[in-house]
Amino acid sequence: MSSTPSTFADLGLSAGLVEVLSDLGYETPTPIQARSIPELLAGRDVVGLAQTGTGKTAAFALPMLDGLDPDRSETQALILAPTRELALQVADAVTSYAAKLPGIRVLPVYGGQGYAAQLRGLERGAHVVVGTPGRVIDHLERGSLELSGLDHLVLDEADEMLTMGFAEDVERILRDTPDEKQVALFSATMPPAIRRLAKKYLDDPVDVSIDASIRSTSTVKQRWIGVHHHGKFDALTRLLEVESGDGLLIFVRTKQSTEDLAERLRGRGFDAAALNGDLVQAQRERIVGGLKSGAIDIVVATDVAARGLDVDRITHVINYDIPHDTEAYVHRIGRTGRAGRSGDAIVFVTPRERRMLSALEKVSGRTLEQMSVPSPDEVNSRRAEKFTESITESLGAPQVNAFRALVEGYAAEHGVDMTDVAAALAVLGADDPNFFLRPEDEQRHEPRERRERAPREEGDRGDRGGERGRRFDSAESGDWTRYRLAVGKRHKIGPSAIVGALANEGGLKRSDFGKITLGADHAIVELTSGLPDAVFEALRDTRISGKLIDLRLDDGPPPNRNRGDGPRGGRQGGYAGPSSGGPRKPRHSARRD
Numbered sequence: 001m002s003s004t005p006s007t008f009a010d011l012g013l014s015a016g017l018v019e020v021l022s023d024l025g026y027e028t029p030t031p032i033q034a035r036s037i038p039e040l041l042a043g044r045d046v047v048g049l050a051q052t053g054t055g056k057t058a059a060f061a062l063p064m065l066d067g068l069d070p071d072r073s074e075t076q077a078l079i080l081a082p083t084r085e086l087a088l089q090v091a092d093a094v095t096s097y098a099a100k101l102p103g104i105r106v107l108p109v110y111g112g113q114g115y116a117a118q119l120r121g122l123e124r125g126a127h128v129v130v131g132t133p134g135r136v137i138d139h140l141e142r143g144s145l146e147l148s149g150l151d152h153l154v155l156d157e158a159d160e161m162l163t164m165g166f167a168e169d170v171e172r173i174l175r176d177t178p179d180e181k182q183v184a185l186f187s188a189t190m191p192p193a194i195r196r197l198a199k200k201y202l203d204d205p206v207d208v209s210i211d212a213s214i215r216s217t218s219t220v221k222q223r224w225i226g227v228h229h230h231g232k233f234d235a236l237t238r239l240l241e242v243e244s245g246d247g248l249l250i251f252v253r254t255k256q257s258t259e260d261l262a263e264r265l266r267g268r269g270f271d272a273a274a275l276n277g278d279l280v281q282a283q284r285e286r287i288v289g290g291l292k293s294g295a296i297d298i299v300v301a302t303d304v305a306a307r308g309l310d311v312d313r314i315t316h317v318i319n320y321d322i323p324h325d326t327e328a329y330v331h332r333i334g335r336t337g338r339a340g341r342s343g344d345a346i347v348f349v350t351p352r353e354r355r356m357l358s359a360l361e362k363v364s365g366r367t368l369e370q371m372s373v374p375s376p377d378e379v380n381s382r383r384a385e386k387f388t389e390s391i392t393e394s395l396g397a398p399q400v401n402a403f404r405a406l407v408e409g410y411a412a413e414h415g416v417d418m419t420d421v422a423a424a425l426a427v428l429g430a431d432d433p434n435f436f437l438r439p440e441d442e443q444r445h446e447p448r449e450r451r452e453r454a455p456r457e458e459g460d461r462g463d464r465g466g467e468r469g470r471r472f473d474s475a476e477s478g479d480w481t482r483y484r485l486a487v488g489k490r491h492k493i494g495p496s497a498i499v500g501a502l503a504n505e506g507g508l509k510r511s512d513f514g515k516i517t518l519g520a521d522h523a524i525v526e527l528t529s530g531l532p533d534a535v536f537e538a539l540r541d542t543r544i545s546g547k548l549i550d551l552r553l554d555d556g557p558p559p560n561r562n563r564g565d566g567p568r569g570g571r572q573g574g575y576a577g578p579s580s581g582g583p584r585k586p587r588h589s590a591r592r593d
Contacts, residue, residue: 011037015242016100016439021058030055035208037063040184045205047198048186054210056156057093060184064128065094067182072101073125074149078177080133080170082160083307083504084110090156091130108562109145109340111134112281112538119144133161133169134543135500140176141546149179158187158194160307160331165500167193168493172545174201187332189363220317220337223371224347224357227346231373232348233261236320237268238374240298242382243505247291247313250300251332253321254511258300261320265298275301277507280534303328304509309335319347322356329360346371387426480514480526486550488521497544499521505542506535506592524554 008029009018029037032050039046040063050056064077066075079094082088091108098104098548107126109118121130122144129136129145139145146167153174155161161170183202187194190209198205227235240248252258253274265272273287284305290296292311301309303323314336323329329347336343347368349357360366394400407425411418487493495516502525514526544547 008062009031012041013037013062014229017062017066017097019099020100023063023099026058030059031121031210032056032208033059033062035210036060036184039206039208040064040182040349043182045182045202046184047190047205047207047466048184048203049190049207049209050186050188056186057090058097060154060186061090061094061097064154064184065098065101065104067151068101068104068127070101072126072127075122075126075145075147076149077128077152077154078136078147078150078173079128079130079154079156080136080173081130081156082132082159082164082166084108084132085111086157087130087132087306089310089540090498091128094128094130098128106130109139111135111542113574115541115544131302132504133166133481134504136173136539137169137407137546140173141543147177150181152394153177153183155183155185155187155197158185158197159189159191160501162191162193162197165494165496165498165504166504167197168545169500170197177478188334220333220343220345220366222333222347222366222367222368224349225371225373226354227348227350227373229350232317232350233264234322235348236318237265237270237375238379239263239318239346240270241379242346242374242492243316245315246297247311248298248316248318249306249309249314249335250298250318250320251306251323252300252302253324255302255305255509258302258305262300265300270298272298272300275299275305276363277305277503277512278535279300279305279507280337280532285419297359302509303332304507307331307337311335315343317343317345319345322347322349322353322360324356330363333364334441357463463491479529481529482524482554484552484554485523485525485544486521487544487547488519488523490520491545491547493523494518495523501542501544501549502527502539506539508535 007018008021008026011029011034013021019490028072032048032054033056034048036048036056036059040060046057046060046588050054062081068076079087079090081090087108087110091106095106105121105124105126106128107118107121107130109122110132110406111132115138118135118139122139132137136145155170158170161167183205185194185198185202185205197406225235225239227397250261250272252261254272255278258274258276260276262272275284275287279287286311287296287299288311291299292313294313300320317333317336319329319332323332333343333345336345347357349362357368407418407421410416411421485498487498495518498516499510499513502513503510508527508531512528512531514528515524516526517524536551539549539551542551
């Protein structure tokens with residue numbers, strides 16, 4: 001197009017879709033929408049570099065809806081998403097865009113939900129199916145999902161799908177689709193694996209890459225604080241007192257850390273909740289709903305638990321634990337500054353993590369500004385400001401007149417100045433007797449500049465790429481329980497497929513996985529001991545590449561960790577979590593039938 005489109009009508013969308021967008025309050029196309037929609041309407045395949053919050057859902061959904069035929073009951077469009085939360089979010093968005101397109105039916109299919117409702121929806125006929133790879137394969141194997149009439153295929157957050165181990169599932173689905181179809185692939189980052197996938201399955205695709213200056217991260221102010229590990233919590237509480245914002249999301253590496261940090265914050269008077277894979281869906285929905293409504297202001301989360309989280313109130317993202325995966329950083333800060341709004345992202349950096357800053361700047365396309373831990377004077381100034389604000393608010397309370405009489409009577413009886421009485425009442429009502437920080441409370445939070453060996457970053461650990469190079473965070477305790485899965489090498493799966501399926505269906509995260517060993521027709525997986533029963537209930541019907549995993553406790557002998565079965569010291573499965581010691585006695589029941 002010769003000029004940048006200023007309205008959705010300029011993009012060539014149908015009048016019905018333009019009217020819906022106007023009703024939804026959409027005024028002008030975002031850059032990814034302006035560049036992708038005309039290409040997709042023209043029938044081209046598209047590879048889009050688009051972070052969360054840039055409007056990419058509308059970028060692929062609107063032209064897809066424009067080409068659907070409501071008189072054909074067969075599935076004409078399939079959208080693959082890495083998590084059930086994102087699948088539901090996308091399905092809701094597509095449904096809202098189709099409000100003025102009579103007869104168009106949209107159906108989400110994902111793990112963790114019973115099959116009955118999904119089977120009924122597929123039997124009635126769903127023009128658009130939005131699903132996670134594992135559940136889509138399940139329906140293909142059952143014959144309940146037929147893709148022979150597919151015209152449109154979308155891979156949303158493709159990098160996340162590959163990171164979660166869905167590469168083989170995605171390719172399995174792609175092979176089941178007609179050759180003549182339009183494919184749109186959207187990803188926040190473009191690692192080589194995504195490029196290879198696009199080259200193999202897309203037909204002469206158009207690259208739509210937004211310049212770093214106008215990506216979603218451009219609306220996010222990115223800063224970093226140098227701290228020692230032991231000073232992180234005090235630095236965090238000072239930061240929370242000084243920074244002005246609304247909803248706040250704090251990222252840590254392990255689910256245990258979410259609980260620990262949230263509890264410590266509540267002990268300091270902050271209203272904080274933990275969001276992790278141990279929560280059942282009802283608990284997760286309650287916390288996310290509270291964050292949206294303002295009932296909860298601070299949520300401490302892991303990367304896995306925060307996937308698909310879309311809350312406009314989030315003004316700050318704090319990386320309490322720096323991500324070892326730079327691509328995860330992009331997804332983290334994408335939780336704020338969404339759709340053109342401003343946001344703040346702050347990273348806590350210990351001395352040994354200092355060299356990771358350049359990698360974060362490279363992947364985000366922005367320079368991170370250094371900031372200092374708020375000083376006692378800054379904290380005290382903010383506390384004083386909040387105190388005066390609370391006085392102003394309380395002056396309008398109906399009880400003021402009654403208390404005024406009591407205070408006046410006390411002052412007259414004891415000959416005390418009213419100002420002194422007010423100060424004494426403030427002390428009486430204070431939660432903390434040490435309302436103001438003292439100069440001697442100042443600690444050396446920020447490390448002195450010194451030369452020290454920086455840790456090797458992920459991928460620089462002597463591994464040699466492929467699945468052997470994949471590294472997952474491990475649980476610090478090393479307390480593992482071994483499980484047997486009825487899938488193995490002959491099913492053409494790798495450890496990443498196992499991690500992806502169990503993480504998505506059971507709500508697990510990377511640190512829940514220990515060593516994975518592949519046999520010919522089975523796999524042995526070490527999982528964190530003490531997982532709740534809800535996880536195993538969710539995994540009951542899980543399939544990998546169409547094969548029921550039949551998860552059971554493993555009663556066999558533990559592997560010899562000192563003598564490997566293969567050339568890489570027993571890591572024949574391609575992944576060995578750094579677990580310490582053998583498996584422990586399980587603290588829960590698993591299927592033995």
